[in-house]
Amino acid sequence: MEKPLLEIACFDEESAVNAAKGGADRIELCQDYVSGGLSADATVLASLKSRLSIPIFAMIRPHARSFYYDDVDFEEMKATLENLKSVGADGFVFGILQQSKQDQSNEIDIKRNTQLVQLADGRPCTFHRAFDLIPESRWNTSLSDLNKCGFSSILTSGGFAGNKAEDNISALSRLFRCNLSSSPDLKNRAINVIVGGGVRSTNVRRLWEETRCRIFHSSAIIGDDHIVSKEEVSEMKDAIDKASGGLQD
Numbered sequence: 001m002e003k004p005l006l007e008i009a010c011f012d013e014e015s016a017v018n019a020a021k022g023g024a025d026r027i028e029l030c031q032d033y034v035s036g037g038l039s040a041d042a043t044v045l046a047s048l049k050s051r052l053s054i055p056i057f058a059m060i061r062p063h064a065r066s067f068y069y070d071d072v073d074f075e076e077m078k079a080t081l082e083n084l085k086s087v088g089a090d091g092f093v094f095g096i097l098q099q100s101k102q103d104q105s106n107e108i109d110i111k112r113n114t115q116l117v118q119l120a121d122g123r124p125c126t127f128h129r130a131f132d133l134i135p136e137s138r139w140n141t142s143l144s145d146l147n148k149c150g151f152s153s154i155l156t157s158g159g160f161a162g163n164k165a166e167d168n169i170s171a172l173s174r175l176f177r178c179n180l181s182s183s184p185d186l187k188n189r190a191i192n193v194i195v196g197g198g199v200r201s202t203n204v205r206r207l208w209e210e211t212r213c214r215i216f217h218s219s220a221i222i223g224d225d226h227i228v229s230k231e232e233v234s235e236m237k238d239a240i241d242k243a244s245g246g247l248q249d
Helices: 013-022 042-051 071-086 110-119 129-133 136-149 165-181 204-211 230-243
Strands: 005-010 026-029 056-059 091-094 097-099 106-108 125-127 153-156 192-196 215-218
Touching (some): 005 230, 013 042, 013 230, 042 056, 042 071, 071 110, 106 136, 110 136, 129 153, 136 165, 165 192, 165 204, 192 204, 204 215
Parallel strands (some): 005 026, 026 056, 056 091, 091 125, 125 153, 153 192, 192 215
Antiparallel strands (some): 097 106
């Protein structure tokens, strides 16, 4: 089993620098903390690429109203991805849902997600917490659909958007097992499950021990200023490393 990784969501340049200094393995760059993260700023990304050596994945999310996007939104997402790619994004984070014609539940928009993955030109893509709005009864189908799209990871709290991962440990464990069993012949690789939603130094060890997911995602924000705490990142990284001691990178 590979050693767990720590990804930090950063909403500005100062936070990203703090995350790197604290020992983060990767940054998810976005903006607008209050909205839960919108598309990254290309100017900030370009600056960070000149300052940091760890990978930076850029958010592609034109608005926070929903994870449904009309044609204008989709064209904006494609243009944003191309712009962020041109200034050095190492990967991308996005997710487009549509309603099932059968029961109106949320499902993966295979066609448009695939187009964005293809525009990424081989850079890894994460399907973000829009996944939390998909009912568990559709997880098997959704994992297969995400594999078809070409995603490398999904970011989830294991439940409805807004829930904390710590409240959904059983669901996350089921998703992890479901994910592995969805690709038994390895024709479709298993997608990495990134655990997010209230992940902190106080619970990350338990989350790893009880789910065995290999990537953890946190904003590492402790105060009210929406700035990443370097100390919290360091404590999370230390807790993960101690819990998974002996595993290989």
